Amino acid sequence: MGSASSMLTQYDIEEVQEHCNDLFSQQEIVSLYQRFCQLDRNAKGFISADEFLSVPEFAMNPLSQRLLKMVDGLNFKDFVAFLSAFSARASTQQKSELIFKVYDSDCNGKVSFNDILEVLRDLSGSFMSDEQREKVLTQVLQEAGYTRESYLTLDDFVKVLGSYGVKMEVEVPID
Structure with a gap:
């Protein structure tokens, strides 16, 4: 190759x-x-x-x-x-691992409240205030049994994400 x-x-x-x-x-x-x-x-x-x-x-x-x-x-x-x-054939675990890497920008194997907040800021831009983002994130973490001080490992992250489902697929056009 x-x-x-x-x-x-x-x-x-x-x-x-x-x-x-x-x-x-x-x-x-x-x-x-x-x-x-x-x-x-x-x-x-x-x-x-x-x-x-x-x-x-x-x-x-x-x-x-x-x-x-x-x-x-x-x-x-x-x-x-x-x-x-x-890929449509990829498992939820494989998709979650990629998403985890996006959130874990310092590659330390853990995702903090601030790591997630940064991604939410990137995704929502000016449509949400920092206060709104923090409130939503705090609630999502609490519902999954975590706090603002929690560091999520990949397994924790999958548990939190799992309740929301993961949908990300790209169709590969075949000539």
Whole structure:
């Protein structure tokens, strides 16, 4: 899979499919490879932050700066692995793990009240005041048995999130 301009072999496709836990079909992987090559404008074999920001939907996402920390410099295999959390076949656990990483911006394995508050601020912008965000977050945490002082591990986070469900999917167009 060296350069982005080279074609995928059957072996490459199967290797990527295994790397993403078979969450994408072989046809979907080929389509994702074509999209990866379009984004990798200089055929470096990885996608830079600037190249990700060239995708309007990504650039407009209120969490794009947090996501950029996770995707800057991904090669094709890791690009597909990242996207696999958005597959319709991904489990709630896989989706929750990705969301947890978005909230855990310092990568310490814990999410604090302030970590969640920052994400809520990114998502709601000026539509909510800090006071409103804090009130809503405090209530959600209390309903799940936590306080403002709690640090949520991945398991705790999944427990809190689980009661609200996780819906995030991207359809991969197949040519």
